[in-house]
Amino acid sequence: MWNGVACAPGGRAGGARGAAPAVAAAPAAAAAAPAEAPAGGGGRGGGRGGPQTPEQIADAEYTRKWRQALPMQIFKDLKKMYSDAGVSIYAVKNLGVNASDEELEFQFAVAKELGATHVTAELPTDAAALKRVGDAALKAKIFAAYHTHLQGSITAFDQAFAASKGNMANVDLGHYVAAGGDPLVFLEKFHDKISSFHLKDRTKPEHCELNLAWGTGETPIKEILQMVKKNKWKMPASIELEYGVPQGSDAVTEVRKCVEFCRAALA
Numbered sequence: 001m002w003n004g005v006a007c008a009p010g011g012r013a014g015g016a017r018g019a020a021p022a023v024a025a026a027p028a029a030a031a032a033a034p035a036e037a038p039a040g041g042g043g044r045g046g047g048r049g050g051p052q053t054p055e056q057i058a059d060a061e062y063t064r065k066w067r068q069a070l071p072m073q074i075f076k077d078l079k080k081m082y083s084d085a086g087v088s089i090y091a092v093k094n095l096g097v098n099a100s101d102e103e104l105e106f107q108f109a110v111a112k113e114l115g116a117t118h119v120t121a122e123l124p125t126d127a128a129a130l131k132r133v134g135d136a137a138l139k140a141k142i143f144a145a146y147h148t149h150l151q152g153s154i155t156a157f158d159q160a161f162a163a164s165k166g167n168m169a170n171v172d173l174g175h176y177v178a179a180g181g182d183p184l185v186f187l188e189k190f191h192d193k194i195s196s197f198h199l200k201d202r203t204k205p206e207h208c209e210l211n212l213a214w215g216t217g218e219t220p221i222k223e224i225l226q227m228v229k230k231n232k233w234k235m236p237a238s239i240e241l242e243y244g245v246p247q248g249s250d251a252v253t254e255v256r257k258c259v260e261f262c263r264a265a266l267a
Helices: 054-068 073-084 101-113 127-139 158-163 173-178 183-193 221-231 251-266
Strands: 118-122 143-147 167-170 197-199 237-239
Touching (some): 054 101, 118 167, 127 143, 127 167, 183 221, 221 251
Parallel strands (some): 118 143
16 A cells, blocks of 8 residues: 555556556656667567568668668757757667667767767666677767666666676666665665666555655655765766656646756755
8 A cells, every 4th residue: 555545456556657546647658768679770660579570670671771871960960959958968768789889889979979978778688788788888988878677676787787897877766666675775886887867756566666746755866866966976867757647737847846856855
């Protein structure tokens, strides 16, 4: 139970984007990440649903060649558009851990052109891939940072960190709470291995793993931000809006509330 409301049957009432039991509105989607790319570097179709068809393989190859041929001026213009609006880009989620060496070089080049210090991907389990990608990132003078959901734990990144100095963490500290961990302990231990982290307010496994409006869950957001500030750790935090947007509100309004929560926490 959480605040007198029983967890949904089957556990994990919140899931990755669940709302509190009392919130009827559909949850707002966070910034959508592209679907995981096939081993050859990506394209549309295939990837997770079993073997690809010849058409999907051909389509992925066409997309790969098209992407590799893109001029860097596109990304220079994109960076200028953001810079003119007062927004800096610190990470790009374009990392394909199964990409070829040529594709990895291109992904790193794009991220650096945009001003990012790291590229991100979901945390893989293949030790050889972790070493290859991490070493390639190190050579390109950028970091490969891996993201976690409910698999986050105090040991989740051990393999990645051991494989290469080019590997870092893009840990989700809200999901970390929903997985039963203490994010303050993780921060203390791995602060020098975190390129950036995601923030959201979730409850613990025994309290339904809910995704809630900030300040109503169990993620110690204030303490997390104060710890980073006190120690002068240089790691950006991302507000990830995944709780149910209340009726009469919208995603922009709710993100603004999260920003104000952060400002108050750091005051």
